[in-house]
Amino acid sequence: MNRRDFLKTAGLATASLLMPNVQVWAQAGKTASAAPSNKLVVVFLRGAIDGLSVVVPYSDPNYYKVRNNIAIPPPGNELGALDLDGHFGLHPSLAPIMPLWKNGSLSFILNTGSPDPTRSHFDAQDYMESGCPGRKSTSTGWLNRLLAQLPDNHSPVRALNIGTTTPRILQGPVASATFKAELKRRRSPIDNAVIAASYERMYEGRGDSLERAFLDGIEARTTINEKLNGEQMQANGGAIQASRFGAFGKQLGKLMSEEPKVQVAFVDLGGFDTHVNQGNGKGQLANHLNVLGNGLSDLAGALGDTYSRTVILVMSEFGRTVKENGNNGTDHGHGNFIWALGGAVQGGKLLGHWDGISDRALYEGRDLPVRTDFRSVLSSVAGDHLQLSSNQLQTVFPDFSASGGNAISGILKA
């Protein structure tokens, strides 16, 4: 049901809906996207996930030396890692995405991150979302600047945000549609057709940006409501039911597969700041990874054919200390891993530079180093997958150029 049907249902559709300006928008929306476009999903793990528990260097004896209580056992053991390449293994809770590794659509880029040394969540998230490390007054998010470079298909759902508030990464001139991934959709006053029609009478026909925002807002809402109504939205694999994360995969996947104008989507998950009792193959982090793994697996499944045109990047503001701390946890570190999933990904392999985790290899003697700037990864995906030119990439990531040792290749299928 679109906005028009919605108002017809209330018996209130009038000639005013055929105002010339409205028609122009509607037509623009119809003609803009002939070929199905490639899509990007960014999943941000807030709190800094422990990368060494996601991709486990089980063949490195140092790993078990510095992590007495929180190491993931080698493959073949109870709650042990799932072997990836003979040296590294995946956290057992991420078993739901193991098929994606096996079918070649999941990879990890090791030792990535921000060149800014901050270990403050606040500053590091800010930089990673603005895409301008060290420049605090950048007011727009890189995902919004990227959207501004994509062909404008005039859809109010071209950018989706799962949550309640527009995050830093999506702030900027291009509008995004925010919705909660809830197991049961909650109605708000504007979903009442009589109330909506009353507001419509005030807003329609003004021919200004207020009218445009109103109509787009109603349309985005009805689109999302309709697609997600009555769906069995629980996550697979018994993930935490009450959590909004439990539903994100199926909901987002369904919306993106059925609404071809969605270009980018953003999801953020919290709870990864595991200073205390991080756990190993089970425990706090394992539970979170279980939710995340199921969500990503649901997302890949629900995307259907669209999966082949989608890249899903999973990232976090920084990594955690290589050594465990005195509380069976890990503290704020530096480098981390970026996960890349999707049919367009040249998966089944580990990318980036790996120097091991001996003391000498570590940043400030304690953290994984940053060998690949996170913007290199983002630029590579935005350039190769979303077809942005180098000039456009300059707009998305000013002051940055992925060249020389900073560049990374091989993320996407040739």
Add this chain to the structure above:
Amino acid sequence: MRTIKKKNGRQLDAPHVANIYRRMKAASPANAKRRAIYVALAILVGLSGATTLLSGQALARSKASRIERQQASSKDSREGVAHLLNRVTFGIRPGDVEKVQALGVERYLKEQLSPDSIALPSSIQQVAQVPALTENPVNLFLNYGKPALKALSKGGGNTEADKKALGKIVRDTYGKLYQEAAQAHLTRAIDSPRQLQEVMTDFWFNHFNVSSDKGLDHIWVGQYEESAIRPHALGRFRDMLGATAHHAAMLFYLDNWQNTAASFRPVVNNPNNSNNPKAKSRFKGINENYARELMELHTLGVDGGYTQKDVQELARVLTGLGLPPGAGGGFAMRNPQERRRMLGQFQGNQSQIMPFGQRSRQRGIRNFGEVVSASSIPGDAKSGSYFDARRHDPGTKVIMGQTIAGAGEREIEQVLDILARHPSTAHHISYKLAQYFVADTPPESLVKKMAATFTRTDGQIAAVLNTLFESEEFWNPQNRNNKFKSPYRYVVSSLRATDATIVDVVPVLAYLKQAGQPLYKCLTPNGYKNTQEAWLNPDSLINRLNFATALGANRLPGVRTENNKQGDITDSLAIVSEKTVSAIEQAQPQLRQSLVLGSPEFMMY
């Protein structure tokens, strides 16, 4: 059907508008007041652009309306006063226009520009009497900083139960401080008769933004607004610049507390600490963050004629200006592992960790409101700052061609003087004020006049605003109801229009967060914008309509409007279109108040 093409391309259906007047005339005598309002609304519609249309017979018959039309361009007209109130206050309350008309616009403005001349009701005074606002940053740290909370927390050790207990105390304390500050802030924004002071406090807080989401600013943000912003909001720019530069909240937020001469070599006091690389990394050299924003955002503006070299030189001047040891500048920022170890020692043997001997004071504190102060903390307790001469770069600096000889702390006052008096600053501040009060793209003619006043008065903000309020640009009908409200202004103006009482501030804060403008939590140092481009988008508009629907029906969580004795909130609209009038008339009565709050006109100010 005759249609009249308006300037903005809108089609107006003339017979339809005539119908509105017929309906109004047919209204029963019992609805006299409402009818009068609609007449006024209709007139305003006419004045807002459809003059041709309204010059018809229906309107001409009304003597009152003729008078209104004649006065439309004057400041004392209903439309003029409504415009003024929309900008000087956080929104028109029913009855406000008449009050200002009775008082006279000039006298009203004069009062608002000197807020001390306006008496504050005791309720407004009382709401600010909370530790989050009244205690200085040092006392706030000693009482509510992590070390104090750790000492309060049962156990205080490293077990999981201890951590949980501490976590709860920390969350509760930060939450309570934030809510106290927010309750006071919102109550004053809604109810203070010194409206312009509150409006300017909002302006300057965003100009000198800090975020309560960043570490220690949790406990300092309310006090920052109370001591560094509000008292100077209509005062002298240089005073506010100095107050923010020295306040702990700013020093922490923009990292200047870490800004240290490159040559500085720390003396590691704690023998247990010497092997820890973090012990040295707290003060690891120059940090330019504050210096850059001080030029780019607080004073000169991004095109203000400074270079990266000037930023570097300014950063050198600012080295050593930080937080007092023992009140934020001590061990608060060490990594958690180390902090835990130190705190363990802190309880056993204070001498190595707390060189200023705060342990007994911190331990004595148990309850909110019983604040213990510490006179032995070095530096300035009022601002929570401390100048560490050891970390200051003693060399000569050159900033924008001016040589600053090494003179320790005095250099800082010297450069703040230079920055505050620079012509770029006068222009930058004037531009931002004109954008805030007049139009998203303010007329350069106005900015120039204001900048001249700024320079002539050495940055007297009330004088600059007086120039603004007297300008033809401000009164130009094109600049009326042309600003899109920020979410914050939308909420506050809605609560003013409905004479609402906040009974629980938490849901209101949650709404502001959802709307993208959580109070005191703008991440970036440029603060929240106040332009349409920043805030008008489909999500935000739909959010507002949900808010309006709930508030208009007195169903908004945390808020009560049943004691509203102000009458028809339609008076809160400065202008209104026939479309809006018609939609309100067609709606069920219980929805009408919501429709006013959700109308396109109420989105603007």
